[in-house]
Amino acid sequence: MNLPLPIVGKAATEAQSAHELLARYTVPNYGRLALAPERGEGVWLWDAGGRQYLDFGGGVAVTSLGHCPPVITRALAAQAGKLIHCSNWYEIRGQGELGKFLTETVMESPGKTLFCNSGAEANEALIKLARKFGHATPLPDGTPRTGILTFFNSFHGRTYAGISATGQEKVKTGFAPLVPGFTHLPYNDFAAVEKAVAEAPDTVAILVEPVQGEGGVHVATADFLRGLARICREKNILLLFDDVQSGIGRCGHWCGWKTAAPEIIPDGVSWAKGIGGGFPIGAAWIRQRPIQPGPDAPDLCDILGPGTHGTTYGGSPLACAVASAVLTEIHEKGLCGHAAAIGAEITDTVQGWDHPLVREVRGAGLLLGFVLNPDALPVPAAAGEAATLPSIRVVKALMAEGLLSVAAGPEVIRWLPPLNVTREETATALGILRRVLDRLAAPAATVPA
Numbered sequence: 141m142n143l144p145l146p147i148v149g150k151a152a153t154e155a156q157s158a159h160e161l162l163a164r165y166t167v168p169n170y171g172r173l174a175l176a177p178e179r180g181e182g183v184w185l186w187d188a189g190g191r192q193y194l195d196f197g198g199g200v201a202v203t204s205l206g207h208c209p210p211v212i213t214r215a216l217a218a219q220a221g222k223l224i225h226c227s228n229w230y231e232i233r234g235q236g237e238l239g240k241f242l243t244e245t246v247m248e249s250p251g252k253t254l255f256c257n258s259g260a261e262a263n264e265a266l267i268k269l270a271r272k273f274g275h276a277t278p279l280p281d282g283t284p285r286t287g288i289l290t291f292f293n294s295f296h297g298r299t300y301a302g303i304s305a306t307g308q309e310k311v312k313t314g315f316a317p318l319v320p321g322f323t324h325l326p327y328n329d330f331a332a333v334e335k336a337v338a339e340a341p342d343t344v345a346i347l348v349e350p351v352q353g354e355g356g357v358h359v360a361t362a363d364f365l366r367g368l369a370r371i372c373r374e375k376n377i378l379l380l381f382d383d384v385q386s387g388i389g390r391c392g393h394w395c396g397w398k399t400a401a402p403e404i405i406p407d408g409v410s411w412a413k414g415i416g417g418g419f420p421i422g423a424a425w426i427r428q429r430p431i432q433p434g435p436d437a438p439d440l441c442d443i444l445g446p447g448t449h450g451t452t453y454g455g456s457p458l459a460c461a462v463a464s465a466v467l468t469e470i471h472e473k474g475l476c477g478h479a480a481a482i483g484a485e486i487t488d489t490v491q492g493w494d495h496p497l498v499r500e501v502r503g504a505g506l507l508l509g510f511v512l513n514p515d516a517l518p519v520p521a522a523a524g525e526a527a528t529l530p531s532i533r534v535v536k537a538l539m540a541e542g543l544l545s546v547a548a549g550p551e552v553i554r555w556l557p558p559l560n561v562t563r564e565e566t567a568t569a570l571g572i573l574r575r576v577l578d579r580l581a582a583p584a585a586t587v588p589a
């Protein structure tokens with residue numbers, strides 16, 4: 141139904157709730173929870189009514205240093221007073237400095253970075269890199285190699301290439317025709333990859349999350365990653381890691397795969413989310429290595445030459461200043477190691493509860509998934525509640541007690557607190573989690589719809 145859109149004055153607008161304004165004036169593409177955040181500090185968030193929440197959702201792995209940390213607000217203010225934006229027609233020094241840090245400290249391997257604004261865009265850059273590479277290194281008959289392997293339950297963003305790469309039907313429904321050339325395989329199944337590569341000689345790249353976040357917090361095994369690295373090396377296929385959610389300290393190391401297989405140097409990596417700590421920035425790192433054997437072969441990191449790709453906002457002076465401040469803070473405060481330690485403590489604690497509602501704890505560092513046992517959840521009290529996913533029901537129950545978390549699929553609750561979360565804050569969150577799980581597991585329990 142088309143409602144007339146009354147033009148209202150300032151006073152009338154202020155009287156409307158966030159819920160009313162969103163419902164009337166924004167596209168309903170998000171299933172939002174009934175919480176209108178107004179202010180944040182560290183791991184804490186306050187709603188419009190002044191109610192306080194412990195934010196262990198972290199904006200889905202974005203607020204790596206918590207809400208409004210002084211290092212970010214200082215960097216923002218200082219750079220905003222100097223230069224917010226200038227075109228990529230000019231030499232933006234901040235991009236060079238940030239690229240140097242990513243190559244020398246994060247990757248510890250020669251390479252170059254392309255800056256953009258989001259995770260989807262960073263993956264788009266890697267996918268375009270793969271296609272360009274496949275044209276430059278064709279099959280013996282001259283046909284470009286274009287096939288890209290990705291995995292079931294993956295998530296690579298909402299652009300057309302992103303949803304085409306993503307191994308979940310729900311993001312594709314109603315959007316066909318998609319970008320061709322993607323094949324999805326079972327995650328952590330190297331035999332399936334070997335078979336797919338043998339059957340499709342035009343395979344040019346493998347795009348994989350070191351830890352699948354949106355798909356339910358699944359961690360890649362060392363054997364799987366090493367197998368991928370080996371077959372990519374043997375067949376001159378690009379190994380591309382989507383580290384948008386799992387990277388920049390989130391999993392206890394700069395890079396999400398380093399817990400499992402630290403020696404692997406991929407051909408490309410995408411980052412976003414935590415690298416800006418809340419300010420939009422994405423990055424696609426590309427390895428420096430010849431595209432094929434031979435004296436005149438260009439380096440992979442140079443094949444996206446002038447005019448091949450770009451974006452107006454990508455790597456603005458402001459975005460680079462913020463990201464540099466975030467990376468410096470993570471580096472100087474040793475937050476990768478801190479995230480690894482706190483994550484291990486949370487895992488041990490929750491596993492130690494042996495709780496009937498929790499089947500398993502998965503993840504690495506501070507990308508953690510509590511796999512629910514839906515059979516142990518109380519029968520929904522109200523009609524209509526049954527349609528709500530178990531994970532969402534528990535997320536709502538936790539929110540009602542002042543703890544924010546994020547669903548990852550139908551049966552997994554995800555925690556992604558800031559990398560600098562304290563032991564005290566963690567103990568508070570664990571206390572709420574335990575209390576809510578106990579209440580839900582009690583015979584007469586009810587859960588919010």
Ligand SMILES: Cc1ncc(COP(=O)(O)O)c(C=O)c1O
Nearest residue numbers: 258259260295296297384385412
């Ligand atoms: C692994 C992964 N890749 C890509 C994306 C897309 O990032 P963005 O939402 O910044 O476009 C996400 C977002 O959740 C993600 O988790």
